[in-house]
Amino acid sequence: xxxxxxxxxxxxxxxxxxxxxxxxxxxxxxxxxxxxxxxxxxxxxxxxxxxxxxxxxxxxxxxxxxxxxxxxxxxxxxxxxxxxxxxxxxxxxxxxxxxxxxxxxxxxxxxxxxxxxxxxxxxxxxxxxxxxxxxxxxxxxxxxxxxxxxxxxxxxxxxxxxxxxxxxxxxxxxxxxxxxxxxxxxxxxxxxxxxxxxxxxxxxxxxxxxxxxxxxxxxxxxxxxxxxxxxxxxxxxxxxxxxxxxxxxxxxxxxxxxxxxxxxxxxxxxxxxxxxxxxxxxxxxxxxxxxxxxxxxxxxxxxxxxxxxxxxxxxxxxxxxxxxxxxxxxxxxxxxxxxxxxxxxxxxxxxxxxxxxxxxxxxxxxxxxxxxxxxxxxxxxxxxxxxxxxxxxxxxxxxxxxxxxxxxxxxxxxxxxxxxxxxxxxxx
Amino acid sequence: xxxxxxxxxxxxxxxxxxxxxxxxxxxxxxxxxxxxxxxxxxxxxxxxxxxxxxxxxxxxxxxxxxxxxxxxxxxxxxxxxxxxxxxxxxxxxxxxxxxxxxxxxxxxxxxxxxxxxxxxxxxxxxxxxxxxxxxxxxxxxxxxxxxxxxxxxxxxxxxxxxxxxxxxxxxxxxxxxxxxxxxxxxxxxxxxxxxxxxxxxxxxxxxxxxxxxxxxxxxxxxxxxxxxxxxxxxxxxxxxxxxxxxxxxxxxxxxxxxxxxxxxxxxxxxxxxxxxxxxxxxxxxxxxxxxxxxxxxxxxxxxx
Numbered sequence: 009x010x011x012x013x014x015x016x017x018x019x020x021x022x023x024x025x026x027x028x029x030x031x032x033x034x035x036x037x038x039x040x041x042x043x044x045x046x047x048x049x050x051x052x053x054x055x056x057x058x059x060x061x062x063x064x065x066x067x068x069x070x071x072x073x074x075x076x077x078x079x080x081x082x083x084x085x086x087x088x089x090x091x092x093x094x095x096x097x098x099x100x101x102x103x104x105x106x107x108x109x110x111x112x113x114x115x116x117x118x119x120x121x122x123x124x125x126x127x128x129x130x131x132x133x134x135x136x137x138x139x140x141x142x143x144x145x146x147x148x149x150x151x152x153x154x155x156x157x158x159x160x161x162x163x164x165x166x167x168x169x170x171x172x173x174x175x176x177x178x179x180x181x182x183x184x185x186x187x188x189x190x191x192x193x194x195x196x197x198x199x200x201x202x203x204x205x206x207x208x209x210x211x212x213x214x215x216x217x218x219x220x221x222x223x224x225x226x227x228x229x230x231x232x233x234x235x236x237x238x239x240x241x242x243x244x245x246x247x248x249x250x251x252x253x254x255x256x257x258x259x260x261x262x263x264x265x266x267x268x269x270x271x272x273x274x275x276x277x278x279x280x281x282x283x284x285x286x287x288x289x290x291x292x293x294x295x296x297x298x299x300x301x302x303x304x305x306x307x308x309x310x311x312x313x314x315x316x317x318x319x320x321x322x323x324x325x326x327x328x329x330x331x332x333x334x335x336x337x338x339x340x341x342x343x344x345x346x347x348x349x350x351x352x353x354x355x356x357x358x359x360x361x362x363x364x365x366x367x368x369x370x371x372x373x374x375x376x377x378x379x380x381x382x383x384x385x386x387x388x389x390x391x392x393x394x395x396x397x398x399x400x401x402x403x404x405x406x407x408x409x410x411x412x413x414x415x416x417x418x419x420x421x422x423x424x425x426x427x428x429x430x431x432x433x434x435x436x
Numbered sequence: 437x438x439x440x441x442x443x444x445x446x447x448x449x450x451x452x453x454x455x456x457x458x459x460x461x462x463x464x465x466x467x468x469x470x471x472x473x474x475x476x477x478x479x480x481x482x483x484x485x486x487x488x489x490x491x492x493x494x495x496x497x498x499x500x501x502x503x504x505x506x507x508x509x510x511x512x513x514x515x516x517x518x519x520x521x522x523x524x525x526x527x528x529x530x531x532x533x534x535x536x537x538x539x540x541x542x543x544x545x546x547x548x549x550x551x552x553x554x555x556x557x558x559x560x561x562x563x564x565x566x567x568x569x570x571x572x573x574x575x576x577x578x579x580x581x582x583x584x585x586x587x588x589x590x591x592x593x594x595x596x597x598x599x600x601x602x603x604x605x606x607x608x609x610x611x612x613x614x615x616x617x618x619x620x621x622x623x624x625x626x627x628x629x630x631x632x633x634x635x636x637x638x639x640x641x642x643x644x645x646x647x648x649x650x651x652x653x654x655x656x657x658x659x660x661x662x663x664x665x666x667x668x669x670x671x672x673x674x675x676x677x678x679x680x681x682x683x684x685x686x687x688x689x690x691x692x693x694x695x696x697x698x699x700x701x702x703x704x705x706x707x708x709x710x711x712x713x714x715x716x717x718x719x720x721x722x723x724x725x726x727x728x729x730x731x732x733x734x735x736x737x738x739x740x
Contacts, residue, residue: 042620096689186593187594196683196688197702197703241596241601242577242598244600244687245599245687245689247734255576256578257576257577257594380700380703380705380706381704381706383703383704391511417496
């Protein structure tokens with residue numbers, strides 16, 4: 009299976025190379041990107057986003073696992089690639105192997121365009137130099153049917169909701185209607201692991217890894233188990249929350265913006281979007297940041313920086329939102345004529361980002377091929393504690409050991425918000 | 437074969453004169469004709485099979501049983517084994533009984549036989565996932581079943597059938613979907629077998645006073661044995677691989693071996709452990725096939 013995939017990727021690499029221009033045309037910019045990969049999306053990137061770029065830009069999509077391979081081959085061979093667009097977690101491993109150029113001269117651009125300070129800090133990838141410019145972002149937010157709003161606990165506001173209020177809210181609806189209307193994407197391809205590692209756990213412990221078996225973590229699991237009594241039991245079948253929201257099985261849900269957007273787009277008047285709840289350690293949320301980086305020894309670094317400047321213009325950020333459903337990273341007024349559903353999401357994303365107690369949590373960094381195993385630890389802990397009723401203390405002790413094995417195997421240092429580590433990250 | 441022996445005498449002078457070229461070509465012909473399918477299977481079946489086995493035994497630390505250790509420690513492994521076997525042990529016999537009944541009934545139909553055959557075979561043409569989604573639409577909280585029950589006044593509101601809180605109903609739902617979807621393949625094989633059973637045998641039996649059940653039990657069933665064997669092997673192997681229906685209806689509430697392979701490959705991006713699951717399914721399927729081959733072999737004195 010892997011071999012055939014590798015062969016396929018090889019074919020893609022070959023076709024990507026053949027689609028790239030000859031290296032001689034240094035006035036052009038070749039833009040290698042792990043986003044907007046499917047044929048149609050890539051075509052839209054070319055015809056709707058990059059068509060007005062100040063420098064002629066050739067857009068080359070690439071599969072994420074192939075990104076370092078492709079860049080390395082290019083650096084040693086044909087030298088065509090100047091600009092790289094990829095997720096934060098995909099760019100981070102490129103720095104230690106020397107494939108990216110520092111972008112310290114772009115710091116002023118970040119300030120000028122009003123990119124939030126926490127995003128700018130992340131873009132330094134833990135070092136002194138700015139290694140990429142944030143380009144666009146997605147994240148996970150909450151959605152609720154307007155039918156549920158009347159049951160909000162007294163004094164609770166959507167923008168400042170806490171996890172205990174969320175539980176109370178769902179309990180209120182259940183008491184009034186007999187239905188369990190809170191829903192999570194805990195199905196086979198749902199993103200429950202992201203909720204646990206990026207939202208719930210860090211909201212209680214301040215981190216993802218180091219405090220995995222802390223007393224705060226045990227409190228979190230006990231609270232969540234209690235909250236689960238009001239969760240729709242079909243949650244273990246839900247992959248995209250937009251579907252149960254639209255069918256009315258679920259009134260309150262958490263999910264990725266792209267997996268909620270059908271509900272907001274189809275019935276913008278029936279749903280509200282709002283930031284994730286807060287726990288004792290703040291309102292943890294997981295921004296999915298896509299950055300723009302310049303390849304080391306790029307054939308056209310100046311051109312690449314012109315394209316970066318162009319893509320960060322507020323109007324291009326709005327165009328990017330329309331074309332890709334990725335949200336702006338710069339300060340931008342949401343235009344009136346934007347799809348109303350998308351507007352709802354854009355406002356919630358901005359609110360979540362700007363909340364006074366907001367704590368961004370990174371997608372796991374540096375785990376490489378162990379990322380899936382790491383995610384599974386969270387869903388296994390959830391299964392054991394919440395669904396199978398095993399003793400919390402024993403489960404977190406056991407899973408914490410497994411987590412250490414995964415971290416050791418990947419030799420992954422801690423990532424934000426866990427404090428930086430010397431060497432491999434250690435579970436306390 | 438027949439044409440070869442018939443052609444042999446006329447070829448003799450040729451062989452004497454020019455050294456055997458034609459007959460060798462004739463002898464090679466079947467192999468040449470078979471070759472494309474062999475090459476096809478070798479490329480698209482045997483090579484991936486070897487690769488999968490290699491992948492299952494390859495870990496970051498070298499070659500060994502590490503991936504099988506991960507399978508053993510997988511939270512859902514024992515549930516997956518239990519669920520997979522439960523499904524096979526219940527579904528396959530029921531499917532065989534249903535298909536036997538259907539093909540026996542069809543023997544006595546004069547008019548509209550083709551239409552019935554056609555309708556009964558419809559599920560064969562439907563993809564696993566589509567079948568799963570059809571049943572999901574029926575059984576989900578606001579699905580057709582609950583709507584009907586609600587309108588009949590049986591239930592006061594949406595009732596969940598497919599959750600971890602209702603494991604028995606969930607199992608029955610998956611079983612029903614599997615019966616609906618996959619009985620047709622057993623049926624089609626048995627219908628073909630039934631058509632080969634000469635009616636004279638049964639007529640002779642009834643002349644000697646055998647009852648309908650005796651005729652079925654003593655005459656038809658033994659003559660159907662080769663078809664039953666084929667159907668059972670095929671159906672059991674496929675039942676061990678049941679996946680899309682289960683995933684659509686059961687989600688993570690009803691793990692089976694193949695859905696675990698899928699989850700380890702797709703969600704966990706751990707190809708080695710996924711391959712280990714695949715190898716386990718292969719070994720189990722081969723064992724089941726061997727059991728059928730031995731258990732249903734012709735006994736002494738019976739026709740093969």
